[in-house]
Amino acid sequence: MTSHSEFDVIVIGSGPGGYVAAIRAAQLGLRTACIEKGNTLGGTCLNVGCIPSKALLQSTEHYEWLLKNAAEHGVQVNQPSMNFEKLMSRKEEVVKTLVDGIAGLFKKNKVEWIKGEAQFISAQEIEVKGEKTQCLKAKNFILATGSEPIPLPFLPFDEKIIVSSTGALVLPKVPKTMIVIGAGVIGVELASVYRRLGTKIQIVEMLEQITPAMDPAISKLLLQILKKQGLEFFLGAKVVEGSVNKGLAKLKVEHEGKTIELSADVILVSVGRRPYSKGLNLSAAGIEIGPKGFIPVDGAFKTTQNHIYAIGDLIDGPMLAHRASEEGVAAAEIITGMHPHVNYMSIPNVIYTHPEVAAVGMTEKEAREAGFALKVGTCLFKSNARARCAGDTEGLVKVIGEDTSGRLLGLHIIGPNASEMIGEGVIALEKKMTVEQLANASHAHPTLSESIKEAALNALGRAIHF
Ligand code: FAD
Numbered sequence: 001m002t003s004h005s006e007f008d009v010i011v012i013g014s015g016p017g018g019y020v021a022a023i024r025a026a027q028l029g030l031r032t033a034c035i036e037k038g039n040t041l042g043g044t045c046l047n048v049g050c051i052p053s054k055a056l057l058q059s060t061e062h063y064e065w066l067l068k069n070a071a072e073h074g075v076q077v078n079q080p081s082m083n084f085e086k087l088m089s090r091k092e093e094v095v096k097t098l099v100d101g102i103a104g105l106f107k108k109n110k111v112e113w114i115k116g117e118a119q120f121i122s123a124q125e126i127e128v129k130g131e132k133t134q135c136l137k138a139k140n141f142i143l144a145t146g147s148e149p150i151p152l153p154f155l156p157f158d159e160k161i162i163v164s165s166t167g168a169l170v171l172p173k174v175p176k177t178m179i180v181i182g183a184g185v186i187g188v189e190l191a192s193v194y195r196r197l198g199t200k201i202q203i204v205e206m207l208e209q210i211t212p213a214m215d216p217a218i219s220k221l222l223l224q225i226l227k228k229q230g231l232e233f234f235l236g237a238k239v240v241e242g243s244v245n246k247g248l249a250k251l252k253v254e255h256e257g258k259t260i261e262l263s264a265d266v267i268l269v270s271v272g273r274r275p276y277s278k279g280l281n282l283s284a285a286g287i288e289i290g291p292k293g294f295i296p297v298d299g300a301f302k303t304t305q306n307h308i309y310a311i312g313d314l315i316d317g318p319m320l321a322h323r324a325s326e327e328g329v330a331a332a333e334i335i336t337g338m339h340p341h342v343n344y345m346s347i348p349n350v351i352y353t354h355p356e357v358a359a360v361g362m363t364e365k366e367a368r369e370a371g372f373a374l375k376v377g378t379c380l381f382k383s384n385a386r387a388r389c390a391g392d393t394e395g396l397v398k399v400i401g402e403d404t405s406g407r408l409l410g411l412h413i414i415g416p417n418a419s420e421m422i423g424e425g426v427i428a429l430e431k432k433m434t435v436e437q438l439a440n441a442s443h444a445h446p447t448l449s450e451s452i453k454e455a456a457l458n459a460l461g462r463a464i465h466f
């Protein structure tokens with residue numbers, strides 16, 4: 001065992017929280033190391049999360065467009081087909097390019113990448129077990145060890161038949177049938193991928209609605225659209241038993257007062273993720289794990305130890321890559337005495353189905369429950385010229401403002417390119433704009449974002465186009 005290096009900051013975990021924190025710390029002149037137990041940098045997001053799932057969603061969306069929409073535009077193609085191996089290998093290439101990019105960024109910024117699993121020996125020292133075992137000291141630590149999928153107790157992951165998102169991203173072939181347990185973000189995104197490839201999909205959700213984090217009216221519309229696309233839903237359903245027999249997975253589900261039996265080639269369990277701190281030996285550092293496994297922190301991301309910070313999926317809050325990155329930057333800046341602020345009101349949330357769903361700020365329900373009197377305006381994409389040109393008219397924009405001050409409280413979009421358009425709501429909330437300021441800003445014509453202006457005008461009773 002070697003023991004000599006002392007750093008200003010050691011970041012544990014190289015996901016979008018950890019790698020961004022490490023780069024920012026190094027930019028600020030701190031001697032920084034980032035420890036990663038995986039073979040590549042980038043964490044869940046780049047290796048088995050955001051990036052591979054979005055690559056598959058993008059490719060299968062192109063495929064479905066060719067199958068279902070090309071003819072309407074006069075585009076004539078012979079019967080398109082999907083080369084599944086190519087689809088998967090392209091996804092791997094996209095991941096590889098991006099994870100290699102982080103290694104390049106580490107070099108450029110002089111962040112030391114140390115391969116291995118870190119565990120605390122004391123509050124000042126960690127042991128890293130990699131090719132060799134070494135002890136490292138630091139003045140500050142940033143914990144960014146992320147999260148892991150939650151299994152169902154009676155259906156443990158084998159990542160072949162009972163899969164988490166990780167297994168679902170590397171299936172060897174397109175399954176004929178799939179059951180998805182949990183109609184949250186992972187459930188509807190990955191169900192969309194495999195439905196587009198021809199898999200028959202049944203989704204079992206315990207609540208009466210899908211994607212519970214979204215505005216209920218938007219979730220309801222998404223449900224209608226996904227059903228029309230061919231996904232079958234069992235809402236308010238309880239999975240009571242599961243088994244695998246001769247390569248076939250079986251479930252017993254209580255639904256509408258009856259017990260039904262479902263079977264499929266693959267079951268995707270996507271009932272949420274939980275913080276991951278296994279192996280860190282936090283007790284040696286004097287840090288206790290809080291409710292549901294999250295590490296408790298104060299407003300400055302400090303754990304109960306003043307020099308140990310925690311960020312990203314490991315702490316309570318929406319499990320999103322960009323949130324983890326904002327917190328990573330903030331933690332690094334706080335270490336150097338700066339006073340950054342993460343504005344959780346303006347962190348967007350996107351579901352990459354088609355149409356996409358994107359939201360920032362409060363839902364109508366949250367705003368009403370908080371006691372606000374509201375002005376709410378909507379605009380259907382059917383009335384938008386650019387959506388008509390694209391032949392992509394499903395969905396709407398919903399603008400929520402406070403009645404008396406006119407302040408924008410939330411923007412919710414279900415429609416084409418919602419993920420890009422939501423940026424306008426982020427800036428508007430960040431700058432504390434009013435609905436009127438949003439309505440008065442000129443938007444290029446013809447663009448989808450004109451629907452945001454129109455929804456804002458509608459909230460003020462001044463809609464022009466419907
Ligand atoms: P992680 O990215 O989980 O990284 C933690 C890292 O720490 C891992 O690399 C792990 O190996 C390492 N580690 C753990 N313990 C140790 C140890 N003891 N020593 C050394 N290293 C350790 N979010 C979005 O915003 N947009 C999306 O489109 C999106 N899509 C997703 C799709 C899927 C299928 C999944 C599963 C998640 C998705 N997410 C998305 C969520 C996003 O991936 C997470 O919110 C994000 O990765 C959290 O970042 P993090 O840095 O906190 O942790």
Ligand code: NAI
Pocket residue numbers: 181182183184185186187189204205206207210211212237238239270271272273318319320349350351352
């Ligand atoms: P989720 O929290 O989004 O959804 C889980 C769903 O499963 C909920 O609808 C819940 O009601 C349901 N559920 C829970 N227990 C159940 C049970 N026993 N039976 C049936 N249904 C059950 O979690 P998900 O989809 O696993 O994603 C985990 C996290 O990853 C999310 O919190 C999200 O932040 C992140 N993520 C983000 C993405 C994005 O930003 N586009 C994409 C994918 C994941």
